[in-house]
Amino acid sequence: MFYRIHSVSPLPDKRLLVYFLDNTVKQYDVKPLIATMPVFHPLEEQALFDQVRVDAGGYGVVWNDELDLSSNELWENGVS
Numbered sequence: 215m216f217y218r219i220h221s222v223s224p225l226p227d228k229r230l231l232v233y234f235l236d237n238t239v240k241q242y243d244v245k246p247l248i249a250t251m252p253v254f255h256p257l258e259e260q261a262l263f264d265q266v267r268v269d270a271g272g273y274g275v276v277w278n279d280e281l282d283l284s285s286n287e288l289w290e291n292g293v294s
Contacts, residue, residue: 217238218285219232219234219274221233224266227243230242230266232288240293242293244257254281273285275288
């Protein structure tokens with residue numbers, strides 16, 4: 215099942231506040247991805263991290279053409 219996202223906001227300390235269409239709100243910590251997956255290292259730059267937005271259709275969030283996270287990842291590993 216895919217959980218659709220309504221909106222996303224960057225928070226301090228490399229966290230995201232994700233609002234899903236079913237009114238669920240979750241916080242997701244991006245720090246572990248930045249620390250362990252080289253593709254996410256550019257998100258150490260706050261200016262890029264702050265550019266997060268919902269992708270077309272609401273099935274994930276994106277920063278640019280190379281950096282994204284699926285709605286399922288955010289739902290399953292986010293904290294209510």
